[in-house]
Amino acid sequence: MEYNNCYVIDTNIILQDATNLFKLCDNGTNIIVIPETVLDEIDSKKSGFDEINFQAREFARVLETAKIVQKEQVDTYTIITLQIDGTSEVTVKIISKEHYEVTSKNIPLNIFNDRKILEIAKFSKDYFHNVKFLSLDIMARTRAVSLDIEVDSLKGDKSELSYEFIKEIEIPFEELENLNGKNITNFDTNYSTNNYSYCMKVIDSDQVILANIMSGKIEPINEAEIRDQIIAPLNKEQLFFSNAINSAYYNVIVVDAKAGSGKTLLALSGAIKRVRKKEYQKIIYIRNSIESLDKGEDVGYLPGYEEKFAIYNHPLLDSLNYMVRSEHKKKSSQKGREFEELDEQEVLLRVQNMMENYSIQTMWVGEMRGRTLSNAFIIIDEAQNMSNKTMQMVLSRIDSSCKVVILGSNNQIDNFYVNKHTNALTTLLKSTNKQAESVNLFAINLEKVLRGPITQWAEDIFTKR
Numbered sequence: 001m002e003y004n005n006c007y008v009i010d011t012n013i014i015l016q017d018a019t020n021l022f023k024l025c026d027n028g029t030n031i032i033v034i035p036e037t038v039l040d041e042i043d044s045k046k047s048g049f050d051e052i053n054f055q056a057r058e059f060a061r062v063l064e065t066a067k068i069v070q071k072e073q074v075d076t077y078t079i080i081t082l083q084i085d086g087t088s089e090v091t092v093k094i095i096s097k098e099h100y101e102v103t104s105k106n107i108p109l110n111i112f113n114d115r116k117i118l119e120i121a122k123f124s125k126d127y128f129h130n131v132k133f134l135s136l137d138i139m140a141r142t143r144a145v146s147l148d149i150e151v152d153s154l155k156g157d158k159s160e161l162s163y164e165f166i167k168e169i170e171i172p173f174e175e176l177e178n179l180n181g182k183n184i185t186n187f188d189t190n191y192s193t194n195n196y197s198y199c200m201k202v203i204d205s206d207q208v209i210l211a212n213i214m215s216g217k218i219e220p221i222n223e224a225e226i227r228d229q230i231i232a233p234l235n236k237e238q239l240f241f242s243n244a245i246n247s248a249y250y251n252v253i254v255v256d257a258k259a260g261s262g263k264t265l266l267a268l269s270g271a272i273k274r275v276r277k278k279e280y281q282k283i284i285y286i287r288n289s290i291e292s293l294d295k296g297e298d299v300g301y302l303p304g305y306e307e308k309f310a311i312y313n314h315p316l317l318d319s320l321n322y323m324v325r326s327e328h329k330k331k332s333s334q335k336g337r338e339f340e341e342l343d344e345q346e347v348l349l350r351v352q353n354m355m356e357n358y359s360i361q362t363m364w365v366g367e368m369r370g371r372t373l374s375n376a377f378i379i380i381d382e383a384q385n386m387s388n389k390t391m392q393m394v395l396s397r398i399d400s401s402c403k404v405v406i407l408g409s410n411n412q413i414d415n416f417y418v419n420k421h422t423n424a425l426t427t428l429l430k431s432t433n434k435q436a437e438s439v440n441l442f443a444i445n446l447e448k449v450l451r452g453p454i455t456q457w458a459e460d461i462f463t464k465r
Contacts, residue, residue: 390424
């Protein structure tokens, strides 16, 4: 059989997205080797409600369509050749061995399994040609290199995002009066669909007009109206973001932001303002539950176990806590009273009241399948830790009466099963390169850290650009 490459795949390649199998086959030009240990690990993940459990079940459904076309014995290795869905386009070879060289004595299970997988990879290297071991696990790839096995990760499109979400141009003074509603192409012939916001410097003046672009039209920002909320924007990036939240035009907002840039605070503050105006009935906060654990072990959550899931809502609760204190301080100042800090019990009570008054709900991605979300302002946090499949499932639950704000930071990826090239946040940011026909999309990068000097210092020294 002629083929270009032979890919020996690790468990995480399939649990990241079961359809990776078809992508790697590349219309039959490559073959896939799956070590039996990978099947065992995937089988152990079929029960549960997290994304990896869903992908494990998807893979099992794919295997149900497979036809065994050959079984052979090579030394101590058994090779079973499968054709997926009865076609020759997807060829998979399951390789097993009765006795492995590695033993489990005093070796953690995940390392033991890795070494069994690499034993199959080493055999494949000797038996096939053009063999690559694919894994999202850097430790597994490093061990493979020590065995002289060529390695790679599933990186997808390596092209860097270079879109100008905020653009600076100059405009003549005489155009100021009739700027609202004019075509942006009258002033910027290089306008692109991802130029959502503009800083327009007036020629021969110190004046700068901030505007968002809606259907190719210029909509100057009314700063006074935007600042009228619990948490007011502090810089032009936040003004653009808050204006998009406040606008009835945009129904999907995507934000890539550094830690401490105020993304969650502003999203919540804007959401509360919209609910106060009765434009939406409730606020739904969604955050993925998969965290950075060894070998990507999923953190389970069963509906009703609020104390278990509470740790994933800390960003929401911290933001509400801050908003309560800020609102109290603002009201004290407006009434000319001497400011007194609220005690913790009073803060907790006011946070609870705020959640009830504005119907702020938390939702876990595992409980969303089969549901429809209506008339809600939806905040999806930690998008960089979601796979494309998870984000697709979440967004497909949201009907046309909702507004959704998607927050994330590609500097803070914790999910073992995605990377900066393959996560949902990156996919959404890349989608801004084309005109969205079905939604009114807005995107922005929040680069300025406002939390404090320690956060900025950490961003500077630990983030490689």
